[in-house]
Amino acid sequence: MESKILKPILAVYVGLFILFLYGPFIVLSILSFQQGPEGGPQFPIIEWSTYWYQHLFGLTPPSRIAPLPVGEALVRSLTLAFMTMVTATVLGVMAAQAFRKRFRGAGVVFYLIVLGMMVPGVLTGLGTSLLANNVVGIERHWWSTAFLAHVVYTFPFAFLVMLAILNRFDGSVEEASWSLGVSPITTFRKVTFPLIFPGVLSAMLFAFTLSFDEFPRTLFASGRDQTLPLAIYGTFSVEIHPNIFAFGVMTTLFSFALLAVYGILMGLSVRRAKKMAMQEDIA
Amino acid sequence: MTQSDPIFRLEGVTRRYGNLTALNGIDFVAEDNSYIALLGPSGSGKTSLLRVIAGFEAPDTGRIWFQGRDITDLPAHERGIGFVFQNFALFPHLTIFENVAFGLRNGAIKVPDAEIIDRVRASIDMVGLAGLEDRNPDQISGGQKQRVALARSLVMQPKLVLLDEPLGALDANLRERMQTELRTIRERLDVTFLHVTGSETEALAMGDRVAVLDAGRIVQYDTPDAIYDRPIISDVALFLNRFNLFEGTLKDGRFHGPFGAAPVSSVRANDTDVYAIRYDRTRIFDADSSELPGPALPVRYLASEYLGSSIIFLFETADHKTVEVDHHLSLGEPRNLSVGQNYILSWDPAQAIVFGKEAAQ
Amino acid sequence: MSAAIGKRQKATTFQLLAPGVVWMILFLVAPIMMIVYVSFWTQTTFAINSTLTLDSWRNFFASEAYVGALWTTIRLWLIVLTLTFIIGYPAALYVGLMVKSKTVATVLLVLCVIPFWTSFLIRVLAWRPMLGKEGAINIILQKVGLIDTPIEVLLFSELSVIIGMTQIYVVFMVGPIAFMLGRIDRNIIEAARDLGAGFGRIFWKIIFPLSLPGVVVGAIFVSVMVLGEFATSGALSGRKVNLLGNIIVTQVGSLKWAMASVVGVILTILLGIVVAGFLRIVDLKREI
Numbered sequence: 001m002e003s004k005i006l007k008p009i010l011a012v013y014v015g016l017f018i019l020f021l022y023g024p025f026i027v028l029s030i031l032s033f034q035q036g037p038e039g040g041p042q043f044p045i046i047e048w049s050t051y052w053y054q055h056l057f058g059l060t061p062p063s064r065i066a067p068l069p070v071g072e073a074l075v076r077s078l079t080l081a082f083m084t085m086v087t088a089t090v091l092g093v094m095a096a097q098a099f100r101k102r103f104r105g106a107g108v109v110f111y112l113i114v115l116g117m118m119v120p121g122v123l124t125g126l127g128t129s130l131l132a133n134n135v136v137g138i139e140r141h142w143w144s145t146a147f148l149a150h151v152v153y154t155f156p157f158a159f160l161v162m163l164a165i166l167n168r169f170d171g172s173v174e175e176a177s178w179s180l181g182v183s184p185i186t187t188f189r190k191v192t193f194p195l196i197f198p199g200v201l202s203a204m205l206f207a208f209t210l211s212f213d214e215f216p217r218t219l220f221a222s223g224r225d226q227t228l229p230l231a232i233y234g235t236f237s238v239e240i241h242p243n244i245f246a247f248g249v250m251t252t253l254f255s256f257a258l259l260a261v262y263g264i265l266m267g268l269s270v271r272r273a274k275k276m277a278m279q280e281d282i283a
Numbered sequence: 284m285t286q287s288d289p290i291f292r293l294e295g296v297t298r299r300y301g302n303l304t305a306l307n308g309i310d311f312v313a314e315d316n317s318y319i320a321l322l323g324p325s326g327s328g329k330t331s332l333l334r335v336i337a338g339f340e341a342p343d344t345g346r347i348w349f350q351g352r353d354i355t356d357l358p359a360h361e362r363g364i365g366f367v368f369q370n371f372a373l374f375p376h377l378t379i380f381e382n383v384a385f386g387l388r389n390g391a392i393k394v395p396d397a398e399i400i401d402r403v404r405a406s407i408d409m410v411g412l413a414g415l416e417d418r419n420p421d422q423i424s425g426g427q428k429q430r431v432a433l434a435r436s437l438v439m440q441p442k443l444v445l446l447d448e449p450l451g452a453l454d455a456n457l458r459e460r461m462q463t464e465l466r467t468i469r470e471r472l473d474v475t476f477l478h479v480t481g482s483e484t485e486a487l488a489m490g491d492r493v494a495v496l497d498a499g500r501i502v503q504y505d506t507p508d509a510i511y512d513r514p515i516i517s518d519v520a521l522f523l524n525r526f527n528l529f530e531g532t533l534k535d536g537r538f539h540g541p542f543g544a545a546p547v548s549s550v551r552a553n554d555t556d557v558y559a560i561r562y563d564r565t566r567i568f569d570a571d572s573s574e575l576p577g578p579a580l581p582v583r584y585l586a587s588e589y590l591g592s593s594i595i596f597l598f599e600t601a602d603h604k605t606v607e608v609d610h611h612l613s614l615g616e617p618r619n620l621s622v623g624q625n626y627i628l629s630w631d632p633a634q635a636i637v638f639g640k641e642a643a644q
Numbered sequence: 645m646s647a648a649i650g651k652r653q654k655a656t657t658f659q660l661l662a663p664g665v666v667w668m669i670l671f672l673v674a675p676i677m678m679i680v681y682v683s684f685w686t687q688t689t690f691a692i693n694s695t696l697t698l699d700s701w702r703n704f705f706a707s708e709a710y711v712g713a714l715w716t717t718i719r720l721w722l723i724v725l726t727l728t729f730i731i732g733y734p735a736a737l738y739v740g741l742m743v744k745s746k747t748v749a750t751v752l753l754v755l756c757v758i759p760f761w762t763s764f765l766i767r768v769l770a771w772r773p774m775l776g777k778e779g780a781i782n783i784i785l786q787k788v789g790l791i792d793t794p795i796e797v798l799l800f801s802e803l804s805v806i807i808g809m810t811q812i813y814v815v816f817m818v819g820p821i822a823f824m825l826g827r828i829d830r831n832i833i834e835a836a837r838d839l840g841a842g843f844g845r846i847f848w849k850i851i852f853p854l855s856l857p858g859v860v861v862g863a864i865f866v867s868v869m870v871l872g873e874f875a876t877s878g879a880l881s882g883r884k885v886n887l888l889g890n891i892i893v894t895q896v897g898s899l900k901w902a903m904a905s906v907v908g909v910i911l912t913i914l915l916g917i918v919v920a921g922f923l924r925i926v927d928l929k930r931e932i
Contacts, residue, residue, distance in 0.1 A: 120872020127675025
């Protein structure tokens with residue numbers, strides 16, 4: 001059978017493919033252990049050291065290399081991502097709930113929402129700052145104009161995730177609740193929402209991640225104060241040092257921790273969703 | 284609600300899904316508390332009818348009255364009509380106790396905690412599940428889930444409970460026991476059950492009255508005996524799975540079918556000419572018998588099925604249609620038949636039911 | 645439909661959708677229309693005013709550099725799209741179709757996503773020490789003995805931008821394709837085999853057509869991201885590669901909003917054609 005030959009070949013291919021994906025990360029991890037402060041962000045490794053990690057936390061003697069301007073930017077990014085996550089998820093859940101019944105104009109609304117993920121950040125950012133400057137006459141800030149653009153970008157993702165979840169949701173428990181005299185709003189609170197919560201969690205994680213690392217929209221719509229990606233971008237034109245790589249490794253580990261938390265929360269909620277699925281199987 | 288108001292009433296109810304008409308102008312009156320079975324093959328619209336009464340779907344035309352009130356425009360949660368689902372629809376994230384208590388806890392009217400506990404306990408006891416209150420739905424069996432669903436609806440003290448193929452997911456043994464229990468519970472509680480099923484044996488066994496649904500219309504509403512003895516159209520006879528049905532022509536007071544011509548005394552109006560005789564009224568004779576009670580149908584013996592209290596003999600006619608004879612064992616020992624042998628089936632023509640395009644004579 | 649219930653349902657649907665729809669109209673549609681509008685504004689040295697003119701448009705098409713950027717953008721987009729498809733499809737085939745256990749498939753997909761936890765910009769930067777004359781790739785190739793002198797063209801060229809973009813965006817191809825392949829009922833393939841079809845036939849007649857919606861979604865994702873790109877080309881090409889995105893950024897940098905808007909409109913039209921074209925191939929709403 002062909003798949004006997006094909007499968008191992010593809011398996012090797014996927015192995016190489018994953019290596020290809022991790023290439024940059026592997027390289028920057030290695031280089032983050034470059035000797036400092038003289039070592040540069042290129043090979044060869046002069047001497048292995050954790051200098052740049054210490055430099056990140058301000059634990060090294062002052063040198064001519066300025067620390068990364070990330071402190072406040074990090075806080076802004078976290079706040080912005082959190083605001084975006086909440087707003088985008090709420091909008092996404094509401095919109096997906098509306099799509100459970102057929103209605104006129106559903107196609108238009110669907111594409112209007114999905115449009116948000118199809119327009120590149122360059123354009124959204126440009127348009128938003130044009131509007132802010134010339135029509136509305138407001139200043140651009142990370143918590144106003146950039147926030148609006150972030151939600152435009154992440155709302156469609158949250159919407160699609162919730163749409164997929166609600167599609168597979170068996171509505172008979174909601175009908176059972178109504179037949180017991182419980183209003184639709186209370187039914188949503190007490191029955192629907194607990195059962196779709198894993199999906200909501202996914203949508204939230206998605207929205208948070210997309211907003212945290214968002215760059216082009218924020219570049220245009222952000223105004224004076226910078227978010228994290230903007231701060232990093234700022235170092236592009238100046239000399240680059242391995243501290244940026246050390247920073248990259250640290251943020252990756254942070255994301256890993258975030259995902260671990262998410263995984264735990266999911267595990268708790270998935271048990272409930274499994275019970276739901278078991279009921280479907282019987283019917 | 285006055286004494287004379289029917290429990291519920293449907294007038295001209297129609298429900299379409301695109302090109303498909305599931306309910307075609309249904310008129311129906313349910314007079315008083317009873318066990319009503321709604322019988323129909325799949326696709327007949329029976330689940331649609333239930334969902335329209337419950338308020339999960341709205342009819343395209345028509346009105347629905349419940350206890351004298353027009354509830355057509357009321358949302359489902361304001362109707363006060365219970366619903367038991369085929370897949371039970373228990374809340375997986377709540378215990379059995381909380382499942383049953385759900386309506387009391389979250390409804391429009393505030394019910395004091397003590398009363399909730401009492402009523403829930405009583406309801407769980409009534410369905411025989413005392414002791415399982417703290418379990419989760421995934422820790423109990425199918426039959427137990429069905430009882431929880433029932434208790435959950437009944438604790439709200441509705442006047443009407445809709446059951447959508449409630450026994451469909453249970454195995455045969457359990458099904459029979461639940462049939463008896465459902466009847467017992469209903470009688471105790473003075474509530475009307477509208478029980479939808481595709482199984483004619485279930486409908487005839489459970490209903491005080493049976494409504495037969497065919498292609499979106501209620502074609503007959505009567506006691507099980509009446510339906511069984513006097514199906515109103517040939518489709519009902521077909522669906523009951525108790526009749527041998529023969530196509531043919533009705534002319535001049537005689538029906539011409541594969542058994543020759545048989546005399547006909549009365550004819551029921553029908554779209555086509557159909558001759559029907561019950562399985563248990565069809566009798567077996569040797570191929571060379573001369574003393575026959577009625578028409579002679581030449582057949583070949585195929586096989587038999589033992590059903591406990593009766594035996595079904597399966598025969599094949601010359602044009603390869605299957606004919607069944609039901610021999611109830613209380614009537615005596617069954618004949619010993621040889622497979623592949625020719626026999627003759629006959630019956631008393633007075634016991635036959637004839638359907639015809641011209642309701643003649 | 646009973647009138648009262650129908651009206652009530654419509655009101656609920658409206659309430660649920662209104663905030664999201666209004667948000668998108670105000671903060672997505674309006675900005676885009678603003679770009680179109682401003683592209684016709686008059687540009688003075690550091691400011692714009694709303695007198696309408698075609699000047700900026702004329703300047704765009706008159707300039708070789710700008711029009712060149714348009715072609716470069718299209719060319720790079722096609723190359724990266726093709727590469728992500730060629731590289732990504734076999735990986736998606738393996739993950740979506742050949743991996744039997746769902747856990748392994750999820751693990752593989754998570755493995756593909758993990759690199760994204762490192763900030764996009766830092767990952768772009770990491771390509772420099774990979775592609776340079778003394779970069780990781782050259783070092784490895786020389787150690788292995790495949791080349792004698794380092795390949796110079798890897799960095800600060802169009803090739804480096806292509807490599808960088810392909811590597812970063814290929815996952816967006818793999819994901820949707822693997823998803824669609826995973827939804828294929830194995831029994832269909834079994835049945836086809838029983839009927840004597842070889843793998844080639846099975847692939848072209850069954851597997852590929854069923855994966856097409858995923859290919860389209862992946863192509864749309866990649867196209868949207870590549871066409872709007874400027875950071876990768878900025879960091880890896882040493883100013884040699886100018887994409888439409890780069891022009892917008894530099895024009896905005898010198899406050900030439902009108903020209904930036906012109907380029908924005910052209911980018912929008914380009915994107916619109918591409919996405920509309922892809923959506924003709926498959927009706928996406930059905931797949932959700």
